[in-house]
Amino acid sequence: MNCEWVRRGDTFFVVQIDVEDDDIYGINPLQLDVEPSITAHLQDGEILRAGLGPSRKQWDKLRVLDELDEGHTRPSGSLFYVPIEQVIVENREALRTDFQRLLEKNIVVRTSTEAGKKITNLPKTDCLSPDAAVDWCLENAEGLRSRHPNEQLAFIAHRYIASRxxxxxxxxxxxxxxxxxxxxxxxxxxxxxxxxxxxxxxxxxxxxxxxxxxxxxxxxxxxxxxxxxxxxxxxxxxxxxxxxxxxxxxxxxxxxxxxxxxxxxxxxxxxxxxxxxxxxxxxxxxxxAHSTENLDRGNYQMTIVKNSSDLSYLGEMKGRYQRLAIVLKPDSVDLLRNNDFLEAVARSVKPLDVPVILEGSTLAHAFYQLTKHGCTVIADAEKDHSRARRQMNFGKLVRDGIPEKIARQQEQHSVATVPRGARLGYLIGKFIEEVLEAREADKPDLRAELADIFEVLRAVSAVSGEAIEDVIAEADRKRAKVGGFDEGKVLITTSLPTAQSSAHPKASRVITGAQIERVGPAAYRVPFSYLGFAEIGQAKVLKFEGVDHDIQITLQRDCVELTMVRHPVQLRLQV
Known part of the structure; x- marks a missing residue:
């Protein structure tokens, strides 16, 4: 069951409920068999010729593949051609043999003009057997020769291109x-x-x-x-x-x-x-490419048009509904590529100023034809966003060469420069970011992440007016004096000794993490070391007495997020 809800204040309204059955008769496209239909080697028949070489520049429907040729040995469909003057009764048996041997089954035949010429509504088939393909060619060749006596035409045949x-x-x-x-x-x-x-x-x-x-x-x-x-x-x-x-x-x-x-x-x-x-x-x-602008959808009274007869009711419906739109859902496969049907739609909707709602792609033929005829087309399935990469906001310090690298990748970007006096604050944030990245890094990437940490330290030294060599020398001096951080010692508490107590340290214990500590009814203490143990993207809930909200603290890769979360309440449901 799919439910659509609308919220107003503390009340949710159910506005639509769609009950879905199990669709035991529906298909799973992922489980369909795809029959092999591609070959890399073409050979001529007695009548049918392989659509290779000069023929790809001679015939319009072969020239398309020549224009799409990517210049290397990628597989393509197996196309053959035969000029219609060779499609005669005397060649029936030879043509049948070629169809059987070269294409076998599911044969698609289209009619092509010479390259550069256009004749609309030339005949074409769905999938045929070899015998049916021969009969169709002989039947249509005679008609084409009589209707277009001064045109060079050919039949282009190929096996149905099976694909997932x-x-x-x-x-x-x-x-x-x-x-x-x-x-x-x-x-x-x-x-x-x-x-x-x-x-x-x-x-x-x-x-x-x-x-x-x-x-x-x-x-x-x-x-x-x-x-x-x-x-x-x-x-x-x-x-x-x-x-x-x-x-x-x-x-x-x-x-x-x-x-x-x-x-x-x-x-x-x-x-x-x-x-x-x-x-x-x-x-x-x-x-x-044609324009694919997506127009306003608004609120329309929609009526489904499945075929040409449905168009006859539009005038009556327009009189009843001020904002009427049609949804094109052809009930016949023959209408999918039928320009006459699309022209009939345009003739019906344009005088009534009725838009066409199209569930299909704005890149395909139907959208182009409808807009060419002057229809207002609303692409119902089209996404509502600009054709640009989703904007991502960062606001973080990056290496000096990163903006130039982004520009080379043809990405839009904006960059600001931090004055030297404010740079230390950004570097402190960058240091935390890089340390967290080193913590998350796999072994092959760890050295590069540690190099990033060192680069931040080098920048902090420069901003502070210290040479990195002097900083390293001072680090060595302090290490010799009080040690480094090799043994993992954590100072828990300090206090002045009393007469009854000893100045010697208490027995050492082992700790394995740092936690957020509650220090009052409305206060928590978050140690810096907590950031070193918190998991990226995992929220920690901080609860407060006497209020109906909690605070979630979440460590991300480049920030700490604080989110106010309201306690769940029972909402009223109005039907």
Whole structure:
């Protein structure tokens, strides 16, 4: 059960309760088998030709892969082409043999123009058998030749690219931040379904994640069709792409955008397998980056539009609701890439000034088409934050070269300079910070942390007007006189002797830690040595008599946090 609460003063209101069943029929995308569909070696057939070499510059749908070519031997999809003038009845058997031998099953066929030319709504298929692929090609070739007699066209065929997940990535050579939108299953699902978001700062490889609840995924069915399938609730909030793959997509996308010298959106298949079971990520398509501004969501009366017939009711509903919005949830897979459907949506909502609420990615085709047609699109699943790394506040002393290092990593930062007269206070704080880091360090890092402590001592000496060599000499003199700290002696108490007592020390005892000591109803004593034993991030509660609050003291890596915590009380629940 998921509950939403609103608090007013000491009262909590339940505003929504969602009961979740066990979803025994839902799927776990993490347990789905991914069929090998990637090969590194292509060969020509009798009719079908491997989409390599000059053909990648000749045909538009092959040129995309040529533009995404990363210049080394990474695996890619197995694409073949055949000009439509060669698709004739006399070549039926040879074509069937090529489909069977080269692609075997789950064959996808698309129609391509020559590179640089555009013709919309050219025919394409879902997944076909070799026989069905031959029949489709012969049927459509004749129609294409008659409708476009002066155009050079070809069929591009490939085996369905099976992958664990899919992604759209936004990369810009002028910014170090890359944005990844990911979902399980087919990439078309990200057009209208909730998805996960990651932001990656390329120089530091720092990843900020925004995991979403993903209720449905689009998957290939045994009969070659695509269908939405529900995800089990227990895994619907799991990340659809692992961090190592997210980083791989980000770095490679940024390199592609830098090579193209423009911001772009790149579609990826994630977690594809080759014949040996080796996993890889395949870039498949790219477009120039479009604006992805997220508009005000406000409070709207929402109605779901599943198909074109639902659009006929909008005029009537607009008369009843001043703030009406539609939520696009196509009930047919055929509508996912149907530009005619999106144009019909635009024609219906624009005159009524009705915004479109889109659960899918702002990087995908549907968002671009709707905004191109002038629709107001509200990205419901989009995160509410600026496209910049989350600001982190420090306010601590750093080594002199750190700001320059941050600048080289293309991070925004602000720096202040402490006057010499105030520097000692910051150095004392820095000393405590570095000593704590040495305490937490593993053996391989300990020497470097001890060097940081020594560097702080060197700076304290300089600020105080003392040469570090003189300080070391004085330390040696005092060590010879009264010893060092090698034996771990802790002075517990001192007092003047009386006539009945001896001036000799009491028997020594062993202590293993320092504690906060209560010295009054409203007072505690926190020795400096407590900081040496307190665990980072673990709160110690200090209680006070006669008040309904406690104080929590928590040692962090660069500060001590004090938090006032109210005693728990029974709240009234209004239904």
């Amino acid at each position: 997940s899919s992604a759209w990535v936004r990369a810009d050579p002028d910014t170090p931040i890359v944005e990844v939108h990911g979902i399980w299953g087919l990439p078309d699902g990200i057009q209208f379904c909730p998805f996960d978001i990651w932001e990656i700062h390329i120089p530091t490889e720092e990843i900020t994640e925004y995991t979403n609840y993903k209720s449905n995924v689009l998957l290939l069915q045994p009969n070659g069709t695509w269908r939405y399938q529900r995800v089990r609730n227990e895994v619907a909030r799991f990340q659809s792409i692992g961090k190592s793959d997210v980083l791989d997509l980000a770095k490679r996308s940024h390199a592609i955008a830098s090579r193209m010298k423009q911001a772009c959106h790149i579609m990826w298949f994630v977690g594809c397998l080759d014949e040996e079971g080796i996993s890889s990520n395949i870039p498949w398509y790219w477009t120039k």
